[in-house]
Amino acid sequence: MTARLPDPVLTDPEGTLLGLDFDGTLAPIVEDPQRAFIHPGSLAALCRLGSRLGQIAIITGRPLDQVRRLGRFEASGGLDHLVICGQYGAERWDASTGVISRPPQPESVAELERRLPRWLAEHDAEAVRLENKGLALALHTRGVAPGLLDELAGPLKALADELGLAIEPGRQVIELRAPGTNKGDALLGLVEQTQARQIVFAGDDLGDLPAFDAVDALRADGHWGHLVCSASVEQQALVPRSDLVLDGPDDVAAWLTELADALA
Numbered sequence: 631m632t633a634r635l636p637d638p639v640l641t642d643p644e645g646t647l648l649g650l651d652f653d654g655t656l657a658p659i660v661e662d663p664q665r666a667f668i669h670p671g672s673l674a675a676l677c678r679l680g681s682r683l684g685q686i687a688i689i690t691g692r693p694l695d696q697v698r699r700l701g702r703f704e705a706s707g708g709l710d711h712l713v714i715c716g717q718y719g720a721e722r723w724d725a726s727t728g729v730i731s732r733p734p735q736p737e738s739v740a741e742l743e744r745r746l747p748r749w750l751a752e753h754d755a756e757a758v759r760l761e762n763k764g765l766a767l768a769l770h771t772r773g774v775a776p777g778l779l780d781e782l783a784g785p786l787k788a789l790a791d792e793l794g795l796a797i798e799p800g801r802q803v804i805e806l807r808a809p810g811t812n813k814g815d816a817l818l819g820l821v822e823q824t825q826a827r828q829i830v831f832a833g834d835d836l837g838d839l840p841a842f843d844a845v846d847a848l849r850a851d852g853h854w855g856h857l858v859c860s861a862s863v864e865q866q867a868l869v870p871r872s873d874l875v876l877d878g879p880d881d882v883a884a885w886l887t888e889l890a891d892a893l894a
């Protein structure tokens with residue numbers, strides 16, 4: 631065993647659930663969210679791990695269809711044990727069955743969609759780039775308006791409260807989204823379904839904290855858990871919570887490759 635590869639996973643891969651965030655963990659952060667493709671090293675390693683680990687789950691704030699496209703999973707073999715939980719667990723795609731579950735857009739998000747262009751104009755925030763995810767609208771400032779989100783955070787929280795939406799802050803983004811799901815509940819649901827004995831989760835941003843909390847709760851309940859941070863200068867909140875700190879998506883790809891090699 632090396633420090634990067636935990637023994638319980640190496641000795642019982644079939645009993646292991648590997649949960650992974652997408653942006654900033656499997657995919658490098660880029661300016662255009664539509665161009666954030668999975669790191670090729672991570673994709674290759676996941677294809678090898680797919681037949682060795684009991685379950686691989688990508689648990690992401692992204693909509694399912696985006697992650698399926700940016701992850702290039704369907705063009706790749708060996709991923710029968712992959713599940714994608716999109717939009718913080720509200721959507722799900724199971725590679726083994728092809729079954730998709732996806733709730734309809736709530737009226738509160740439709741109302742936000744109607745109001746937001748005018749709201750941004752009234753707040754001198756037209757520079758913000760909007761990403762419409764169906765169950766959420768994300769306001770991005772990467773490359774266009776650094777610092778603007780700090781000013782908008784309070785008014786956006788008031789708007790979210792008025793519409794009954796949840797606020798999800800992230801790396802140069804704030805989302806207003808349908809409430810009721812989070813990455814922690816998505817992970818706990820998968821543990822119950824798969825009866826996994828070892829749970830590993832890797833993430834990079836604030837939206838991953840509920841999954842970190844879930845792993846801590848599972849550990850308190852007798853499971854073996856391992857928390858991995860894909861670190862960045864931009865977001866360090868996960869570092870003190872993590873058992874292993876990796877140097878961003880390149881290092882995540884190297885770590886997944888080491889794991890695939892060890893289990894080959």
Ligand SMILES: O=P(O)(O)OC[C@H]1O[C@H](O[C@H]2O[C@H](CO)[C@@H](O)[C@H](O)[C@H]2O)[C@H](O)[C@@H](O)[C@@H]1O
Nearest residue numbers: 652653659660661663666690691772801802803
């Ligand atoms: O849960 P995740 O898989 O980490 O998704 C969280 C959000 O990630 C995306 O935004 C982030 O990545 C973009 C592409 O690299 C980057 O431009 C942006 O600044 C980051 O915040 C995505 O666009 C959001 O919808 C996700 O919710």
